[in-house]
Amino acid sequence: MIESIVRATLLGVxxxxxxxxxxxxxxxxxxxxxxxxxxxxxxYMLGAYFGSVIAAExxxxxxxxxxxxxxxxxxxxxxxxxxxxxxxxxxxLYHILLTxxxxxxxxxxxxxxxxxxxxxxxxxxxxxxxxxxxxxxxxVYRLFVLAISTALIGxxxxxxxxSNLGIIMRASAHDTEMVDAxxxxxxxxxxxxxxxxxxxxxxxxxxxxxxxxxxxGMGMGIIIEAFVIVVIGGLGSFRGAVFAALLIGLVxxxxxxxxxxxxxxxxxxxxxxxxxxxxxxxxxxxxAA
Amino acid sequence: xxxxxxxxxxxxEARTGNQILSRPGRILLxxxxxxxxAAGPIAGSIQPFWxxxxxxxxAFALLALSLDFVFGYAGLLSFGHAAMYGAGGxxxxxxxxxxTPNALVVLPASVLVGVVVAALIGWLSVRARGIYFAMLxxxxxxxxxxxxxxxxxxxxxxxxxVTGGDNGLYGIGSYELAGVGFGDPLAYYFLTLxxxxxxxxxxIRLANSPFGRVIQGVRENEDRIEFxxxxxxxxxxxxxxxxxxxxxxxxxxxxxxxxxxNPGLLHWTVSxxxxxxxxxxxxxxLWGPMVGAGLVVFLEDRLGGVASWEVILGTLFVxxxxxxxxxxxxxxxxxxxxxSGAVDSVKEALKNYVREVRD
Numbered sequence: 001m002i003e004s005i006v007r008a009t010l011l012g013v014x015x016x017x018x019x020x021x022x023x024x025x026x027x028x029x030x031x032x033x034x035x036x037x038x039x040x041x042x043x044y045m046l047g048a049y050f051g052s053v054i055a056a057e058x059x060x061x062x063x064x065x066x067x068x069x070x071x072x073x074x075x076x077x078x079x080x081x082x083x084x085x086x087x088x089x090x091x092x093l094y095h096i097l098l099t100x101x102x103x104x105x106x107x108x109x110x111x112x113x114x115x116x117x118x119x120x121x122x123x124x125x126x127x128x129x130x131x132x133x134x135x136x137x138x139x140v141y142r143l144f145v146l147a148i149s150t151a152l153i154g155x156x157x158x159x160x161x162x163s164n165l166g167i168i169m170r171a172s173a174h175d176t177e178m179v180d181a182x183x184x185x186x187x188x189x190x191x192x193x194x195x196x197x198x199x200x201x202x203x204x205x206x207x208x209x210x211x212x213x214x215x216x217g218m219g220m221g222i223i224i225e226a227f228v229i230v231v232i233g234g235l236g237s238f239r240g241a242v243f244a245a246l247l248i249g250l251v252x253x254x255x256x257x258x259x260x261x262x263x264x265x266x267x268x269x270x271x272x273x274x275x276x277x278x279x280x281x282x283x284x285x286x287x288a289a
Numbered sequence: 290x291x292x293x294x295x296x297x298x299x300x301x302e303a304r305t306g307n308q309i310l311s312r313p314g315r316i317l318l319x320x321x322x323x324x325x326x327a328a329g330p331i332a333g334s335i336q337p338f339w340x341x342x343x344x345x346x347x348a349f350a351l352l353a354l355s356l357d358f359v360f361g362y363a364g365l366l367s368f369g370h371a372a373m374y375g376a377g378g379x380x381x382x383x384x385x386x387x388x389t390p391n392a393l394v395v396l397p398a399s400v401l402v403g404v405v406v407a408a409l410i411g412w413l414s415v416r417a418r419g420i421y422f423a424m425l426x427x428x429x430x431x432x433x434x435x436x437x438x439x440x441x442x443x444x445x446x447x448x449x450x451v452t453g454g455d456n457g458l459y460g461i462g463s464y465e466l467a468g469v470g471f472g473d474p475l476a477y478y479f480l481t482l483x484x485x486x487x488x489x490x491x492x493i494r495l496a497n498s499p500f501g502r503v504i505q506g507v508r509e510n511e512d513r514i515e516f517x518x519x520x521x522x523x524x525x526x527x528x529x530x531x532x533x534x535x536x537x538x539x540x541x542x543x544x545x546x547x548x549x550x551n552p553g554l555l556h557w558t559v560s561x562x563x564x565x566x567x568x569x570x571x572x573x574x575l576w577g578p579m580v581g582a583g584l585v586v587f588l589e590d591r592l593g594g595v596a597s598w599e600v601i602l603g604t605l606f607v608x609x610x611x612x613x614x615x616x617x618x619x620x621x622x623x624x625x626x627x628x629s630g631a632v633d634s635v636k637e638a639l640k641n642y643v644r645e646v647r648d
Binding site for chain 1: 366416417418420421424425427428429431432434435439557558561564565568569572597598599600601602603604605606607609610611614641642645646
């Protein structure tokens, strides 16, 4: 009993932190660029595919973890510069059509190049096996994922909260014109935020790709969960996204203990309740968006 | 953070609103419907399969029409229209399978169920605005999806099966009306076309009615409409319920024709695709989203055999957003207003695009 609870808690926190990596990018992109990025799941999937190719060709998980997210970042630059940048200031609802277009385009390209079958990313030898944590034996790789995603989220939080760049980012989200008038190239900040979100999604793709399978449906599967998290946390709120990601991770993993078929019910039920009580999410701005 | 719907109000000029509802517009629509009526038998004589495709295009056009009424006119972005569509579809499946194939009983029931589901979802969701409203409708639609997928009604009622769970319901017969069967695809096509045309006519009238003006006012400036003394929440719920009725009708038309009802009808990807169809067609024009939906269904079917059809469809969406920001309807309207300027405006759009990218 205690063993399964500890196991579920560890799993919940770990999947919550991974979800936070994806949701953080999504919420930052929305908060600053006012873009509802449906392609975010596709970027996550792309990270997993790039990772699986690099891991297979170069035989190194670590190189895959390093290079794949950067390649996803390059794709992110292309999307931002060639399609989003000319469209800022236009009706943002059309960004849904745009990013949805990219999502199915990337998914189609992935199937075209690598086929429809699932692929694998081999876990590094260093991280195989299990570690005894007293009550439970837990896979080392999962502990590694937990540690690295927590460190990354912590780093991002510090960067947003403390660094100059973070201040510029938050200021641009608050009042783009004023920041522009102060002589800061907001256009570059926008590109940076989008690419940063893409890199985080790519990282999550490699990390999860090595513990789950890499398949063309993974992007569309995760995007809706990420949206739920972002909305529960409050659109544009970073700490809201992290908090909601942990909440959803734990609810899902405890839910799997109690009633595995009803975890979706818990996910969407939770969002419905939160939004009916707090229509702008837990950490959202009080003014309706 | 720039509120999404604040920006929506900024481009009043760009909205393609009421233009097609003018007299020439209505005549053009009537001609289009007569053209479709003629197209059915012609397509059927070339290749019977084409009639099948036409019926599916019409069903999705009706669904897109229902979404545009609430999205384009009332400004309520619904991300849960699959709920009403699926509810109407399952209603038709259960009634045709177990009660009666009479279209005069089943189709109104599908509409009614759509209205009830939409009224409930709308009533629970209107507290939130903008994207939060969209996400609430998504949540309730997904809850309904889980209910159907896990066959919760059967568990509660103690029956063996109600919704058929994961597999759905199979072998649903076609409609009958006054002793005439609609088993023939062409007959079904005419039934569908007639109902779609009636729905379009009804919604155009409604959009131009005082009620329609109020909900457009809600879209433009919710607070002002409230100050004038209208009960904004109630208007939103009513608009959502009306839209849900038409979505239910679309489900009721689609399911007996396919003779299958599965949980996939209610999945969020249907709602998502629908929003994309409306935007592609040009929201707020009623006819544009219908064209958009028909085009997407057509392309998905025709390109299905091509290896990279998703890449082609995705590229189309991206290009439309960049070069035809008001969708297909917007592009057609500016072409009608200024046919000679078409080449120039394409050049202008390209120049603007290059400048913005460099900037």
